[in-house]
Amino acid sequence: MSTSTDASPTTPLPLLVLGRGRDLHSERGVECPGELPAASDPGLVERARAAKAALGDRVFVLGHHYQRDEVIEFADVTGDSFKLAKDAAARPDAPYIVFCGVHFMAESADILTSDDQTVILPDLAAGCSMADMAAIRQVEDAWEDLVEAGVADQTVPVTYMNSSAAIKAFTGRHGGTICTSSNAKTALQWALAEKGEGGKVLFLPDQHLGRNTFVRDLGGSLDGCVVFDPHQPMGGLTRQELQDATMILWRGHCSVHGRFSLEAVEQARRDIPGVKVIVHPECRHEVVEAADEVGSTEKIIKTIAAAPDGTSWVVGTELNLVRRLATQFPEQHIAFLEKNVCYCSTMNRIDLPHLVWTLESLVEGRVVNPIRVDPDVAHHARVALDQMLALPGETHKD
Numbered sequence: 001m002s003t004s005t006d007a008s009p010t011t012p013l014p015l016l017v018l019g020r021g022r023d024l025h026s027e028r029g030v031e032c033p034g035e036l037p038a039a040s041d042p043g044l045v046e047r048a049r050a051a052k053a054a055l056g057d058r059v060f061v062l063g064h065h066y067q068r069d070e071v072i073e074f075a076d077v078t079g080d081s082f083k084l085a086k087d088a089a090a091r092p093d094a095p096y097i098v099f100c101g102v103h104f105m106a107e108s109a110d111i112l113t114s115d116d117q118t119v120i121l122p123d124l125a126a127g128c129s130m131a132d133m134a135a136i137r138q139v140e141d142a143w144e145d146l147v148e149a150g151v152a153d154q155t156v157p158v159t160y161m162n163s164s165a166a167i168k169a170f171t172g173r174h175g176g177t178i179c180t181s182s183n184a185k186t187a188l189q190w191a192l193a194e195k196g197e198g199g200k201v202l203f204l205p206d207q208h209l210g211r212n213t214f215v216r217d218l219g220g221s222l223d224g225c226v227v228f229d230p231h232q233p234m235g236g237l238t239r240q241e242l243q244d245a246t247m248i249l250w251r252g253h254c255s256v257h258g259r260f261s262l263e264a265v266e267q268a269r270r271d272i273p274g275v276k277v278i279v280h281p282e283c284r285h286e287v288v289e290a291a292d293e294v295g296s297t298e299k300i301i302k303t304i305a306a307a308p309d310g311t312s313w314v315v316g317t318e319l320n321l322v323r324r325l326a327t328q329f330p331e332q333h334i335a336f337l338e339k340n341v342c343y344c345s346t347m348n349r350i351d352l353p354h355l356v357w358t359l360e361s362l363v364e365g366r367v368v369n370p371i372r373v374d375p376d377v378a379h380h381a382r383v384a385l386d387q388m389l390a391l392p393g394e395t396h397k398d
């Protein structure tokens with residue numbers, strides 16, 4: 001099963017190195033009919049303002065926390081991926097939803113909005129390397145391996161929001177749930193209880209969020225986790241290892257958060273007396289274990305906002321957000337955790353020229369880069385999303 005997205009890639013997009021020419025293979029399907037404004041155009045801000053004003057309530061612009069400042073300036077709301085999808089669903093009067101984020105987020109927004117609304121991704125090459133690490137065919141093959149190992153009946157899939165609509169639909173078809181970085185603990189508790197004693201979870205696609213939640217939040221053992229490598233026969237695991245495991249973690253990770261290191265945490269503690277380290281749960285287990293606080297982007301923002309003036313923080317999440325926090329909270333001392341980590345390159349593909357092009361095209365009556373999920377895929381993905389909303393006490397707290 002695959003999603004159908006107008007003119008969008010359905011295969012993984014390799015990351016482009018920003019500013020280093022063009023990669024025609026990875027940009028397959030990416031076109032900008034009409035003129036994409038030059039990044040050097042001094043009138044871009046004014047053009048964006050004028051186009052947005054001309055569209056009025058007909059357009060609703062969503063900006064993920066990891067977007068550039070130049071894009072966030074034009075966002076009607078900001079947030080994490082699930083909050084934004086719900087924000088979009090709460091504006092049924094807006095026919096056009098411009099999603100400044102990455103592809104899977106726009107898919108989720110399309111699933112949660114009405115058929116009368118069109119979700120637009122300003123640059124179709126804005127994918128997510130983590131979501132691309134779990135292709136639907138690989139996941140279906142993995143499930144067959146679990147069947148063969150005699151463990152599929154005891155296994156419930158739990159899929160992170162950062163996944164394609166096709167993987168969400170797989171989860172819905174197999175009685176599982178979606179989770180976010182805010183509610184992963186509740187989702188795992190529910191899933192492990194679903195099958196009674198001996199219950200297992202297939203956690204997709206971020207091994208770190210799955211491991212961190214199981215060990216840190218539920219008190220599980222690292223020995224209870226195995227990593228399923230989709231490039232190896234039977235995931236690189238023996239039948240016995242699959243039978244003994246409680247958490248079967250998909251071998252996927254975030255190319256940004258996976259780079260934060262324990263050494264950087266230790267260095268920060270040496271360099272900044274009294275510093276507090278706060279990181280995202282997509283970071284590696286040893287980084288999360290060494291941090292003072294762990295949480296979603298929304299939790300990171302709220303924690304820093306609520307801290308006493310003069311508190312020192314080093315933050316392990318995407319650089320655009322950390323820079324914005326440092327500007328917004330000058331009364332705190334805020335630093336980026338790791339000198340060797342940079343922006344999320346796919347998030348950064350959405351820039352002001354693409355936003356201007358998208359908005360001006362709408363003014364001219366042209367819808368560019370619509371994201372439309374196949375109705376059957378959307379139906380089953382919605383089942384898994386609804387299961388998340390039905391989790392005990394679930395209100396998507398951050």
Ligand code: SF4
Binds near residue numbers: 254
């Ligand atoms: S920060 Fe990581 S998980 Fe988020 S969009 Fe970028 S690659 Fe994907």
